[in-house]
Amino acid sequence: MNIALIAHDVKKEELVNLVIAYEKVFASHTLFATGTTGQKIAEEAKLPVVRLKSGPLGGDQQIGALVAQNEMDAVIFLRDPLVALAHEPDVTALLRLCDVQCIPVATNIASAELLVKALERHDLAWRNVVHRYRYERRSGTEG
Numbered sequence: 001m002n003i004a005l006i007a008h009d010v011k012k013e014e015l016v017n018l019v020i021a022y023e024k025v026f027a028s029h030t031l032f033a034t035g036t037t038g039q040k041i042a043e044e045a046k047l048p049v050v051r052l053k054s055g056p057l058g059g060d061q062q063i064g065a066l067v068a069q070n071e072m073d074a075v076i077f078l079r080d081p082l083v084a085l086a087h088e089p090d091v092t093a094l095l096r097l098c099d100v101q102c103i104p105v106a107t108n109i110a111s112a113e114l115l116v117k118a119l120e121r122h123d124l125a126w127r128n129v130v131h132r133y134r135y136e137r138r139s140g141t142e143g
């Protein structure tokens with residue numbers, strides 16, 4: 001599964017701690033993250049992360065593009081609910097695309113933990129069907 005991890009500055013430590021606490025679960029997936037979040041996860045949780053641009057520089061939009069292409073299976077986005085950000089439109093667009101594609105998205109640590117437990121139980125295994133279908137269409141091997 002492809003999992004996107006994003007956290008605003010006041011929430012980065014919470015997200016890193018979540019990744020460390022559920023390291024075994026996260027280690028069995030491909031992790032994507034916005035720039036600074038990804039750097040912290042790589043350094044502190046010692047897991048490989050595909051790092052995209054920093055959120056304010058377009059990283060949220062890059063993850064949004066992956067969601068739009070149905071390539072992202074879950075998004076954990078720990079937002080700071082108490083400040084307005086210059087790139088708020090990018091944040092809103094990403095969350096909207098998750099709703100468009102019906103991609104599970106957690107925006108606080110409580111729902112993030114439920115999502116990780118669902119991953120641990122393989123509740124999202126049906127997404128492999130989506131990936132296989134996309135692969136077959138690309139390679140022209142569909143039946």
Ligand SMILES: O=C(CO)COP(=O)(O)O
Binds near residue numbers: 007033
């Ligand atoms: O701003 C962000 C998401 O909107 C997060 O970006 P960084 O991970 O680069 O701090």
